[in-house]
Amino acid sequence: MRSFSSAPLIRSWEKPTNNPAVSDFIKHPVVPLPDQSPEPVFFEEDLVFTDAEKEQIEAFRAQYPTPEGAVMKTLWLAQEKFGFLPPEVIHLVADTLDIPFSLAYGVATFYTQYYKAKKGAYVLDVCTCFSCQLCGGYDMLHYLEEKLGVREGETTEDGLFTIQGVECLGACGTAPMLQVTNGSYVHNLSREKMDALIEALKNGDMPPFVSVTLPQDEDALDGNRRSDVDATDTGRTPPIAETLE
Amino acid sequence: MPSPSRNGSTKAGDWRTYERVLLPSIRNLHRFDVYVKHGGYKALRAVLTHTKKWAPGNVIEAVKASGLRGRGGAGFPTGLKWSFMPPVDPGTPRYIACNGDESEPGTFKDRQLMEYNPHLIFEGILIAAWAMQIDATYLYIRGEYADWIRHMEYELGKLYTEGYVGQRIMGTDFSSEIIIHKGAGAYICGEETSLLESVEGKRAYPRIKPPFPAQKGLWGRPTTVNNVETLACAPLIINRGAEWFAGIGPEKHPGPVLYGMSGHVERPGVYEYPTGMLITDLIEEVAGGMRGGKKLKAIVPGGASVPVLRADMIDGVTMDTESLREAGSMMGTAGMLVMDEDTDMVKFLRRVTRFYHHESCGQCTPCREGTGWIENLVTRIDEGEGTLRDLDILLELCDQMEGRTVCALADAAAWPVRNTIQRFREEFEAKCRQSIYAMA
Ligand SMILES: Cc1cc2nc3c(=O)[nH]c(=O)nc-3n(C[C@H](O)[C@H](O)[C@H](O)COP(=O)(O)O)c2cc1C
Ligand code: SF4
Ligand code: FES
Numbered sequence: 001m002r003s004f005s006s007a008p009l010i011r012s013w014e015k016p017t018n019n020p021a022v023s024d025f026i027k028h029p030v031v032p033l034p035d036q037s038p039e040p041v042f043f044e045e046d047l048v049f050t051d052a053e054k055e056q057i058e059a060f061r062a063q064y065p066t067p068e069g070a071v072m073k074t075l076w077l078a079q080e081k082f083g084f085l086p087p088e089v090i091h092l093v094a095d096t097l098d099i100p101f102s103l104a105y106g107v108a109t110f111y112t113q114y115y116k117a118k119k120g121a122y123v124l125d126v127c128t129c130f131s132c133q134l135c136g137g138y139d140m141l142h143y144l145e146e147k148l149g150v151r152e153g154e155t156t157e158d159g160l161f162t163i164q165g166v167e168c169l170g171a172c173g174t175a176p177m178l179q180v181t182n183g184s185y186v187h188n189l190s191r192e193k194m195d196a197l198i199e200a201l202k203n204g205d206m207p208p209f210v211s212v213t214l215p216q217d218e219d220a221l222d223g224n225r226r227s228d229v230d231a232t233d234t235g236r237t238p239p240i241a242e243t244l245e
Numbered sequence: 246m247p248s249p250s251r252n253g254s255t256k257a258g259d260w261r262t263y264e265r266v267l268l269p270s271i272r273n274l275h276r277f278d279v280y281v282k283h284g285g286y287k288a289l290r291a292v293l294t295h296t297k298k299w300a301p302g303n304v305i306e307a308v309k310a311s312g313l314r315g316r317g318g319a320g321f322p323t324g325l326k327w328s329f330m331p332p333v334d335p336g337t338p339r340y341i342a343c344n345g346d347e348s349e350p351g352t353f354k355d356r357q358l359m360e361y362n363p364h365l366i367f368e369g370i371l372i373a374a375w376a377m378q379i380d381a382t383y384l385y386i387r388g389e390y391a392d393w394i395r396h397m398e399y400e401l402g403k404l405y406t407e408g409y410v411g412q413r414i415m416g417t418d419f420s421s422e423i424i425i426h427k428g429a430g431a432y433i434c435g436e437e438t439s440l441l442e443s444v445e446g447k448r449a450y451p452r453i454k455p456p457f458p459a460q461k462g463l464w465g466r467p468t469t470v471n472n473v474e475t476l477a478c479a480p481l482i483i484n485r486g487a488e489w490f491a492g493i494g495p496e497k498h499p500g501p502v503l504y505g506m507s508g509h510v511e512r513p514g515v516y517e518y519p520t521g522m523l524i525t526d527l528i529e530e531v532a533g534g535m536r537g538g539k540k541l542k543a544i545v546p547g548g549a550s551v552p553v554l555r556a557d558m559i560d561g562v563t564m565d566t567e568s569l570r571e572a573g574s575m576m577g578t579a580g581m582l583v584m585d586e587d588t589d590m591v592k593f594l595r596r597v598t599r600f601y602h603h604e605s606c607g608q609c610t611p612c613r614e615g616t617g618w619i620e621n622l623v624t625r626i627d628e629g630e631g632t633l634r635d636l637d638i639l640l641e642l643c644d645q646m647e648g649r650t651v652c653a654l655a656d657a658a659a660w661p662v663r664n665t666i667q668r669f670r671e672e673f674e675a676k677c678r679q680s681i682y683a684m685a
Contacts, residue, residue: 063424065338065464068446072429076388103447110448111429113388130350130549131507131582133596167432167600168350168549169389172507172580173514183391209392214357215514215532220270225361227273234514 040088041118047092053077057096067097071107075114084115112166113182120155120162122201125179126189128165131172140176140189141165147198160202174212174233187212187233256495256521256563265517266481267474267501268361275396277403280364286409288483289368292375293417299483304376308479310487312499317344317435317472318548318578320498320566329459330377330467340468341382342444342458343370343476346428346435348387349548350600352580354503355473357515359386359393362477363400367423369476371410372483374421377469381422383444384473388429398425432604436652437470439606450608451652474503494520498565498576505580506532509539509588521568524559528583539585543669547577549597550657552664553590573664590669591676594662595623601658612655615646619662631677636666 049057056077060070074093075085082089085108094104108114115123124144128137141152144163148156155162171177174187184207186197197207211229224232257263273279280286292299309324330339343366347355358366370382386394401423404410412420426444428434434443438452441463462468478500482490491499504516504527511533518531524544528534535541541556546564552574554562562572569576584593602616622639625631643659650656666673 064444064446066445069444071446072443073427076427076429106448107446111388111431113428113430129596129600131513133593134508134582134584134588167603168348168352170347170353170356170387172351172353172582173505175507175513179389182388185392211360212357212514214268214361214516215512216265216268216516217270221272225270225272226275 038087041086042082042088047088049081049092049096053081054096061097067099068103070097071099071104072111075104075108079114084118086116121160121181123162123164123181125164125166125169125182127167127169127171127175127177127179129168132168132175132177135175136189137165137176140178140191140194143191143194147194161198171212180207184209186210256565256568257519257523257526258494260518260522260526263518265501267358267365267477267503268515268517274362275360275364275400277364277400277407280362284484285364286368288480289371289375289409290415292372292483293415293419296417299375301376301378304372304483307482307487308376311478311482311490312487312497313475313478313482313490314498314500314566315472316474316478316502316578318349318550320576323471323475323478326459326471327373327377327469329457330469331460333378338380338464338466339378340463340466341370341373341377341379341476342437342440342463342468342470343382343384343473344435344437344440344470345384345386345390345473346432346440347390347473347578348432348435348604349550349578349580350597351507351545351548351582352505352578353507354505354515354578354580356390356393358474358477358503359390359397363397364404365477365480366397366473367401367404367410369479370423371414371421372479373469373471373476375419376479379421379469381424383424383426383463385426385428385434385440385444387434388427391427394425394427401425431606432600433606433652433654436654439652440470441468448606450606451654453651495563495565495567497567502564502579504531504564505578506583507580508583509536509585510534510583511536521563521565524554524562524564524581527564527581532583535583535585537585539587541583542586542588543584543590545582545584545661546574546579548580549582549600549661551575551577552660553668555668558668590665590672591623591627594665595620595627597661597665598623598658601654605654605658609650609655611646612650612658615642615655616658618642619658623662626673626676626680629676629680630682631680632682633674633677635677636670636673639666 057074060073061067064070074097078089078093079085090104090108091101094101126141128141145151148161150156152163152165169179171185176189177185177187179185186207187210208231210231210233211224211226213224213232213234217225271283305324305327313323314320315323345355374382410423431449433439434449436451439449443449444463458468458470493499498520500520501517502520507513516531543553543555545553546569554574558572562568566576598620602620605612605616607613619642622635626635639662643663646655646659
């Protein structure tokens, strides 16, 4: 009968090799691999959830039959706390939920709204999709790029703003529009509106929730139907596109 | 006075006097007390107290008789879908996954429903929960709608304190939970099986069907997936009767619909009207006509995935499954994009292909690679480096993608390419002819 050796398992790519071509390939793979163990950004002692947060996570867990179910909500909570999700934060999430790191990491990397890298204090997600493209989404994006002096996907030097062109955000009736850091929507963009927005954000004022009036309500209710929202917007005058791309 | 529509009458009946029911004009309807004051939760109470008249099977029959079709894009008859749920087995939990992912470009109606009439959604979910004897509903809302999720959670919290959801609803023996699940930015999560994976806390890779969700859904248990607007129709059917619902709009695709008008129109936004509206009425009268008096060039009737229609193809076409199929398109989500004469169709298609390339989950080779190649080719044509042969390669690529993948995203990516090229071929050819590589 064969017996299994108790020697530690050596994976083929960890074996020392004398073939220069092979070792070279291992050092320089054809497809660049992501940095698998980057320098941690956060100190170990900061990587904890407070008791209140732990309680919240327990509440998430109670909503699903398996602990994995709560992973998306816990990642959201972690991102709101730490700003983004480097591997050590994902580790913390996985350990708190008692699920494998690979599972949590897989989820975090699947969805675009989980930030895997540090972004600016305000992320300006300008919609350039479909309706917004036709109504000047790219004009707005280019205007922002010019104004802030960075390209799409980049962060300004002072770390305040990151600009991104994103897919449809579900507000096509008020195109072009943008979203600030996974939060407020700013509808019916124009250059003036964007100037004002940047000024406000520099002062730390997030734009308020704005309610979009239904055109039929304008006829029937003479304005917005929600009295708990001061800021309302109608979908009347989007600027005409100068460029589509 | 608005002028009468071109061919006199429409399938939508006298839509000008249509009274809104999904988004009726009542101030602050999003609040629990206002909703209740205007007859809210009457349908749920009726169903839960008259359990003989409204036995689960009878509710499903009523929904079948109403002719309600899914508003999420595929247009599947809702009552029929509900009847696919297997018989109740006391040991096995049953779920609803309510689809509020709404990432289809050009679609923004579910968000307005969440903003202005969230309790209609909750009531609809609970009626569906009764009809299928559901233990818990996961209401999936896309992560971008953070503000609306907050509002919905607030109103849902009120429902829990009022005892309208959770254990022993309204003091009856029926219990059912609602849990809001926040997405995190992935179009594919709108696909029903991908949505299930996402709720289970996994990477949202669509599943191979069969088994269908009714057999093996969330955690392998019976599950029904329905769009937010679809479920919001349930209380209306209970309150006013299936015949009333079936009498709105065309016979084969009845009911109120939220039309999302966007693009080059004077008054974009969400409008509630019966199904079967003439497309020309929607553009000219409902949405205030073309912006700046420009000429109409093309429309996309129901979100980016459905085929584009040229202006000369929409005469007499109405917004329902049958009429749009004859015209060579689909109803989709009823989010209509209107394009004026200045629109560059190559640039338009380029952006659409970029969307699908970005959103392909990468599970199937034809879709992962195909969407990328399509984007590359259309970009090349747009940049003035294309050849006429590229157009044929594009159409061939579409053949290779359609019907060969796990989910319908690959088809949804191929249709706009095929149809935009076929219907605006001159424009594509013109760009290829100007190209630096043009052949004779
Ligand atoms: C790629 C893809 C994306 C989809 N996105 C959505 C969506 O965002 N919202 C939605 O309600 N349905 C979406 N659907 C349709 C769903 O798969 C499913 O048919 C629908 O939610 C069923 O609900 P209904 O019968 O009430 O329409 C999508 C389908 C596919 C193939
Ligand atoms: S068709 Fe595309 S989106 Fe759908 S499962 Fe396959 S790769 Fe994913
Ligand atoms: S296309 Fe920009 S919000 Fe839909």
